[in-house]
Amino acid sequence: MKTIRIATRKSALALWQANHVKQQLENVYPEVNVELVAMMSQGDKLLDAPLAKIGGKGLFVKELEKALLSGEADIAVHSMKDVPMEFPEGLCLPVIGQREDPRDAFVSHCASSLNELPQGAVVGTSSLRRQCQLLMHRPDLKVNFLRGNVNTRLGKLDAGEYDAIILAAAGLKRLELEARITDYLSPNNMIPAAGQGALGIECREADTELKNALSVLHDSETAACVTAERAVVTFLKGGCQVPIGAYATLHHDKLSLTAIVAEPDASKVHMSEIEGDISQAKLLGETVAKDLIKQGAGDILQKLLENWTNPLDKK
Numbered sequence: 001m002k003t004i005r006i007a008t009r010k011s012a013l014a015l016w017q018a019n020h021v022k023q024q025l026e027n028v029y030p031e032v033n034v035e036l037v038a039m040m041s042q043g044d045k046l047l048d049a050p051l052a053k054i055g056g057k058g059l060f061v062k063e064l065e066k067a068l069l070s071g072e073a074d075i076a077v078h079s080m081k082d083v084p085m086e087f088p089e090g091l092c093l094p095v096i097g098q099r100e101d102p103r104d105a106f107v108s109h110c111a112s113s114l115n116e117l118p119q120g121a122v123v124g125t126s127s128l129r130r131q132c133q134l135l136m137h138r139p140d141l142k143v144n145f146l147r148g149n150v151n152t153r154l155g156k157l158d159a160g161e162y163d164a165i166i167l168a169a170a171g172l173k174r175l176e177l178e179a180r181i182t183d184y185l186s187p188n189n190m191i192p193a194a195g196q197g198a199l200g201i202e203c204r205e206a207d208t209e210l211k212n213a214l215s216v217l218h219d220s221e222t223a224a225c226v227t228a229e230r231a232v233v234t235f236l237k238g239g240c241q242v243p244i245g246a247y248a249t250l251h252h253d254k255l256s257l258t259a260i261v262a263e264p265d266a267s268k269v270h271m272s273e274i275e276g277d278i279s280q281a282k283l284l285g286e287t288v289a290k291d292l293i294k295q296g297a298g299d300i301l302q303k304l305l306e307n308w309t310n311p312l313d314k315k
Ligand SMILES: NCc1[nH]cc(CCC(=O)O)c1CC(=O)O
Pocket: 079, 080, 081, 082, 150, 166, 167, 168, 169, 170, 171, 172, 195, 196, 197, 198, 199
């Protein structure tokens, strides 16, 4: 293997992530040449439209997968929270790297924490997961639409369009914008998205030699946590634009998983927790998902997703 080509979007965050993997690979395999293949994704072209409306599950991922399937590139680096639950035939995601900060960050010029925001303050986020959890703790807040790349979002905050915004801490840290973080939201109060803060590497299923080479970047503990988190979303047939949070941690071989499904306005909130052996990661996720459905999460998801069918219903 002489060259590994990384398909990447052109956003600052995507380029950072691709370069990060490039450096890791070059450190381990100094004889291999690692190149970036930058492309515009469908998701970037539509960045101003509400994601829920353009309805694209994995809009950001599709273009990169095309490049892998056509042989234009060999691997794609993804934020695990943006990766769809299913892969096209011929592709797989054999590597999940060590998780960085899984938390969401509170960024504001007028309050030092979420609790200190004045009554009725305007918070920017377009994530239903963040919206419902914000309103759970602070029903007085007004949550306004906010999308775009990390720098675009910060620019809109700075321009005074919002009193505060919520972003993934990992994204801010990767872009060396940690200084912009006013406060960290505890994962107990703001359950992160499945896979948040972890990177995954997708490649062609048949590339055995490449998969072996990439395996040095795999972190099995992160992978177990992310497997449990993603199993919740998969079982609920959630995709990435639904009000679902799922967060797992490990203490030795014991995995603790917490998940939430809520009405976007927080008028209904369902939460579930479980603990079990790391080897049961997927089952733990599915068990939590079943419990959420029993509590009524299905009604919330049904309203938001067309054609949602309750996985607990017999066929
Ligand atoms: N939805 C966009 C996205 N995808 C991954 C991250 C951050 C990095 C990560 O979670 O790994 C972000 C930015 C954000 O949500 O603020």
